Amino acid sequence: MDQETFNVLWELSAPGSAAEKCFVRHRQTEYRGDDLKSADWLEFMPDFQYLPENEFLQDAKLAYSFSTITMNTPVYLNWLLARFLASSGTIIRGSLQHITQVIEGGASIFTGSRDLRPVDAVIACVGLGARTLGGIEDKDVYPIRGQTVLLKAPWVKFGRTMTAGDGTYTYTMPRSDGTMLVGGTRVPNDWYPIPRPEITEDILARALVLTPELAPPHIREQHTATVDDLRPIVIEPGCGLRPARKGGIRLESEWFDAPAGRKVPVVYNYGHAGYGFLSSWGSASMALEILEKAFADGAPASKTVGETTTMVNPGN
Numbered sequence: 001m002d003q004e005t006f007n008v009l010w011e012l013s014a015p016g017s018a019a020e021k022c023f024v025r026h027r028q029t030e031y032r033g034d035d036l037k038s039a040d041w042l043e044f045m046p047d048f049q050y051l052p053e054n055e056f057l058q059d060a061k062l063a064y065s066f067s068t069i070t071m072n073t074p075v076y077l078n079w080l081l082a083r084f085l086a087s088s089g090t091i092i093r094g095s096l097q098h099i100t101q102v103i104e105g106g107a108s109i110f111t112g113s114r115d116l117r118p119v120d121a122v123i124a125c126v127g128l129g130a131r132t133l134g135g136i137e138d139k140d141v142y143p144i145r146g147q148t149v150l151l152k153a154p155w156v157k158f159g160r161t162m163t164a165g166d167g168t169y170t171y172t173m174p175r176s177d178g179t180m181l182v183g184g185t186r187v188p189n190d191w192y193p194i195p196r197p198e199i200t201e202d203i204l205a206r207a208l209v210l211t212p213e214l215a216p217p218h219i220r221e222q223h224t225a226t227v228d229d230l231r232p233i234v235i236e237p238g239c240g241l242r243p244a245r246k247g248g249i250r251l252e253s254e255w256f257d258a259p260a261g262r263k264v265p266v267v268y269n270y271g272h273a274g275y276g277f278l279s280s281w282g283s284a285s286m287a288l289e290i291l292e293k294a295f296a297d298g299a300p301a302s303k304t305v306g307e308t309t310t311m312v313n314p315g316n
Contacts, residue, residue, distance in 0.1 A: 001282030003044055006068075008281040010046075013069045022076040023069045024176040028159040031060035034167070039064050057210070058162060070159060071277065072175045098134030099124065103256050103264050118258060121291055122266045127243035130250075130270050138250065143241035144273055145190035146183065147199050149207070150235040153214050154178030162210050170203075172211040179235065180214065182207040186274070188244070195237035204230050245271025249279075251286055253294045263299035267291045 013023035029051070030039070042048060045066035056063050085091070094110030096102065099122065101109055106117045124130075130138040153174075161171040173181045183203055204227045208214055215225030216233065249271045258264045269287045272279055 001279040001286065002041075002275070004282035004285060005278060005280055006045070009069055009071070019076070019079050021072075021176055022079050023071050024174055025067065025069050026158050026174055027065060028068045028161070029063065029065040030161045030163075031057050032062040032163050033059045033165045034061075034163050036062055036163075038062070042066060057160075059165065060162070068159070070173045070175055070181075072177055072179075073277065075176070096133065099266065100135055100256065103258050103266070118262065119264060121264060121295075123287060123291070124266055124268050124270065126270050128241060130243070130245075130268075135256075136268070138245070138270075140246040141271060142189050142244055142246070143191055144244045145185065145187045145192065146240050146242055146274065147185045147195055147203065148181055148183035148238040148240075149200055149203050150238060151180045151182060151214060151230065152178060152233045152235055153180040153216075155217055156180055156211065156213050160211050162206075168206070170206040170210050172207050172214060182211075182214070186242075191241065193239060193241065195239045200237045201227065204234075242274040243270060243276075244273035249283070251283065251290065253290050255294070255299055265291060265294040265299075267294070 009023065011017070012019040013025055014020065027047075032039075039048075039050075039062070042064070045068060048066040049064060051063040051065060081091070090107070092107045092110050094107075102119060102122060104116075104118065106119045108115060108117050124136065126133055126136065128141060128143055130136050130141045156172070156174055159171070159173045161169070163169050167186075169184055169186060171181075171183055175181060185199060185203070208225060208227060208230060212220065212225060214233075215229045219225050219229045250268045253265050253267045255263045255265055267287050267290050269283060272283065
């Protein structure tokens with residue numbers, strides 16, 4: 001899934017592409033202080049290479065670099081939305097208590113229309129909502145809280161990450177608009193939805209050690225930069241709850257009964273944790289294949305859970 005997604009995003013980021021401004025191509029270097037022995041799952045990346053020990057930072061035991069892209073997620077999401085709307089897609093917002101509401105009435109239940117239009121299929125990309133949405137109620141879904149800081153640092157054109165031996169994960173990633181996203185944290189089952197100031201301070205300190213170039217050039221010419229030197233370029237802290245799932249991604253289909261003796265396939269596609277953007281296009285392709293197979297096989301005689309099943313465990 002990751003490789004297919006990267007190939008699509010790399011093409012979208014090509015010079016002259018309609019989506020070019022959503023991305024920035026750059027050199028990424030990753031340092032590992034844990035027990036990782038190789039990064040063979042990344043060796044398909046352009047210009048991948050392992051670095052010699054004399055180029056290791058901090059307490060790294062392994063280091064490698066490659067060419068990649070970083071997306072400006074708000075810009076990219078707006079581009080995707082525009083593409084969807086231009087293809088006659090429709091966005092309808094509503095509060096859903098049970099998945100059978102849309103199976104029976106479709107989107108029309110949210111529009112006030114008396115002309116109910118039953119759906120042919122449902123793709124359920126419900127994230128953390130899978131824990132509580134009626135008809136799913138998957139208690140294996142849980143949040144992994146992440147916190148970041150957005151800086152204005154257009155002079156930095158590369159990315160770095162450091163995974164320490166204790167699991168602490170630090171990264172600095174450039175965006176196409178001259179901002180830098182730095183982080184971060186990964187805390188399972190933490191539901192607090194706004195940034196904690198003490199964690200913001202810790203992220204800035206770690207990011208500055210990893211990438212001293214974050215400080216403005218004129219500051220670095222005068223003295224060794226401190227966190228205080230970063231404060232004038234801080235745009236905002238950020239926080240998000242990654243929708244993880246015990247056992248990995250749920251990617252499978254289930255048939256539901258609908259009015260007039262109909263049956264409707266529901267394809268589940270959730271539980272991607274922090275890999276949602278990373279696996280998005282590949283995951284969508286697999287969901288489409290599952291849906292097509294469900295239609296090709298036809299509805300079973302009775303409602304069946306997991307009639308067409310692909311369970312994906314990314315090992316995390």
